[in-house]
Amino acid sequence: MKLRDTPSACPSLWRCLPCPPGELRLDLVLTSGQTFRWWESSPGAWTGVLGGRVWTLRQERERLWYTVYGPEEGDGDGDGSLAQAAAPDGAETEQILRDYFQLDVGLPALYRAWGAADPLFRKVANDFPGVRVLRQDPVECLLSFICTSNNHISRITAMIERLCQAFGRRLCCLDARPVHAFPSVSALTGADAEARLRALGFGYRAKFVSGTARAIAEGLGAEGLRQLRTVPYTEARRVLCALPGVGTKVADCVCLMALDKAEAVPVDTHVWRIARERYGAVLAGKSLTPRAHQEIGDFFRGLWGPRAGWAQAVLFCADLRKGQQPAGSRDQARRSRGQDSCGDKPC
Structure with a gap:
């Protein structure tokens, strides 16, 4: 199956939740050595395994978009099976993402507190917003x-x-x-x-x-x-x-x-x-x-x-x-x- 990496290409298969860049930067968090299961499947789109399922994530302005691939089905060619993109099931999948990225922790306030205590942190942090710790299995x-x-x-x-x-x-x-x-x-x-x-x-x-x-x-x-x-x-x-x-x-x-x-x-x-x-x-x-x-x-x-x-x-x-x-x-x-x-x- 071909990845649907753009929400506008098939909006029924994507959901989103509010998430400004100051709270999360996928490009920084998923490549900083915390996790090793995500790859950039197309510019700005990240595909990986979370909770025993395959996801693609994308950020656009103030929103985090996500889609989940359902159980694979035989492709009839004898050389493997293909994923079937499925509409995410709402509250459950959103909660998985919120838990994984710990989105209940307000990051900008923490940045301000760390910067007030540490001038070196304040100098660096301006260029690296949205870096948060994952909550992994x-x-x-x-x-x-x-x-x-x-x-x-x-x-x-x-x-x-x-x-x-x-x-x-x-x-x-x-x-x-x-x-x-x-x-x-x-x-x-x-x-x-x-x-x-x-x-x-x-x-x-x-x-x-x-x-x-x-x-x-x-x-x-x-x-x-x-x-x-x-x-x-x-x-x-x-x-x-x-x-x-x-x-x-x-x-x-x-x-x-x-x-x-x-x-x-x-x-x-x-x-x-x-x-x-x-x-x-x-x-x-x-x-x-x-x-x-x-x-x-x-x-x-x-x-x-x-x-x-x-x-x-x-x-x-x-x-x-x-x-x-x-x-x-x-x-x-x-x-x-x-x-x-x-x-x-x-x-």
């Missing part, structure tokens, strides 16, 4: 960020795509591109899961992905992982850090982007450098130790308040998109939150 977020150590966004995106194709349920085919759901925990617990992941190019991360999937299946379960949303930040991070391949940085990413811990500040060597060079933070030691990680998080929480992780996401996005950097610096910035040199150790 905890299993998908956790397993995805395990893949980010010693990695960069484009490579992580390709790895997650291979993971979904190999282990996930097929959802539909768009413009000859098969689209799959993120794998369930049970799909990644087979005896051959690690070997299959290594064959897909996951390297040492294969044992961490399969090992964490088994640990979840045999312990918390997917629902228990989701219930970490209700416990204090330090407790959620402690539980996550007990899983294979999960260190403080990955745990903080999951706490922030999936478990409602807005105070979590993911720290990699890039953020560590920002804290030292731009903010003059006095930190212990000359390397990113657990103590330094805690001190950096505490420093930014003291500066930005209870949603410090959201403020840090704005600066991270700005640094990622900074066009005036030399190529080498941009390459370094494009490394996602997994850029630490962790080797075989959890990040």
